[in-house]
Amino acid sequence: MKLTDDKIPSTLTHVHVRVEIEGCLYVKTYEADPNLFHTFAWNKRNIYKQKVYGIAAAKVSIGYQHESCHDLVWTTQTAEIKGFDVDISDIGGWGLDIHHHYNFHEGILQKGDGSTLHFK
DSSP: OBOOOSSOOTTEEEEEEEEEETTEEEEEEEEOOTTOBOOOOOOSBOTTSOBOBSEEEEEEEEEEEETTOSSOEEEEEEEEEEOBOOOGGGGTTOOGGGOOEEETTTTEEEOTTSOEEEOO
16 A cells, blocks of 8 residues: 655655554554555454454554644545455355355455445
């Protein structure tokens, strides 16, 4: 994800990245530079080290720290990230078109036919 443009304010000192997904929090801080990018790699596991299947919602926050300013200026958005695919051996011989997975934390139903329903 792109954090800064090719020109940045002279007062910008640091850029903070926070990603919250499935109970896990990932934090990274960068010194401010032009054209700053961050790549997030997720291990597809929740806070209990269990595999996450289907789609998970990630809350991504980017904070900009300026000199002589006590508070960070945050921008936040939600992104959908794909977890593990359901392994055919995990469904006990059932047909994939009728096997669904419900993520109750995020209110997302991933249907066996590949479609997704959002309940929130």
